[in-house]
Amino acid sequence: MTPFARLLSLPVRAYRLIFSPWVGFNCRYQPTCSAYALEALEKHGGVKGGWLVLRRIGRCHPFGGSGFDPVPDRRND
Numbered sequence: 001m002t003p004f005a006r007l008l009s010l011p012v013r014a015y016r017l018i019f020s021p022w023v024g025f026n027c028r029y030q031p032t033c034s035a036y037a038l039e040a041l042e043k044h045g046g047v048k049g050g051w052l053v054l055r056r057i058g059r060c061h062p063f064g065g066s067g068f069d070p071v072p073d074r075r076n077d
Contacts, residue, residue: 004046028066039071
């Protein structure tokens with residue numbers, strides 16, 4: 001994982017440690033947004049992984065979709 005990706009993953013890890021147990025399982029997607037974020041940052045680095053995370057969070061709203069939404073492969077990097 002690049003240093004920038006590691007830096008971006010810190011708030012996600014803090015969320016999973018502190019807030020996620022209180023909120024419960026309410027995610028519309030599988031894997032959860034926090035798991036998606038960590039995987040995207042690990043696979044694609046800070047810039048592209050960060051963009052994928054922002055897109056995913058932008059789709060997470062009451063009128064958005066749901067279901068299985070995996071992190072894309074690195075083929076298009």
